[in-house]
Amino acid sequence: MRTPLAAVGLVALGVCLMANPLFLPVAVGEPDPAYTHTVQPVGADAVAGLDSPAAEARNGSDLDAVVAYDDLDPAARAAFDRARDAPEGGFGVEDPDERVDSLAYPTDPRLGDGLLIVERDGERYELWTRTVERESDVVLVQRVLVQPIAFLAGFLAVVAGAAVALRGRLGGE
Incomplete structure (x- = not known):
């Protein structure tokens, strides 16, 4: 039961992280x-x-x-x-x-x-x-560092979720 839950959780987390351009950057202060x-x-x-x-x-x-x-x-x-x-x-x-x-x-x-x-x-x-x-410096840091790193982490989480799901189907647990 844990394997399907872990796979779904990883894929959901990955999709949220990959969708970060929709909710980042967060404007801090006035332009x-x-x-x-x-x-x-x-x-x-x-x-x-x-x-x-x-x-x-x-x-x-x-x-x-x-x-x-x-x-x-x-x-x-x-x-x-x-x-x-x-x-x-x-x-x-x-x-x-x-x-x-x-x-x-x-x-x-x-x-x-x-x-x-x-x-x-x-x-x-x-x-x-x-x-x-x-844009403020905080927004630039978000665009240059946070967004690409979050997208990459999301992609890796989706891949990990798929790997966990496949491992569970192939008889790992």
Whole structure:
């Protein structure tokens, strides 16, 4: 009687451990936000793509979203210049006080809200500002260590359960 119970218990434990991505990671505390600023030239490969066929299909409504560089407030101009001159095409800040008050920082930017088309010296650029919520260190440890180890332990428990069940059928006990 113990063998079937042990086999079922091992398989059940294994399935629960293998299903750990469904219940792990457990968020501990608030997410750690960062605020990013990215600048890239508007073109066919750019996301807003004012010069793309998709923009033409919008009947030129994006032309109202173009902001002249000189119309930006000084802090926004400084952020634009810093992001444009950065080697990666942008920069991030972690302190909410370092954000530019005149710019929006949504988590899902859209044209006019976190995405501005800035015209400077005859060139058009996309200025993206967004909030990126990063996971805490505890959640990262869960994803990198706990989840894979739990999945492996679950797989081994299922295999052990199958081995116990087969041993019981083949006349072991």
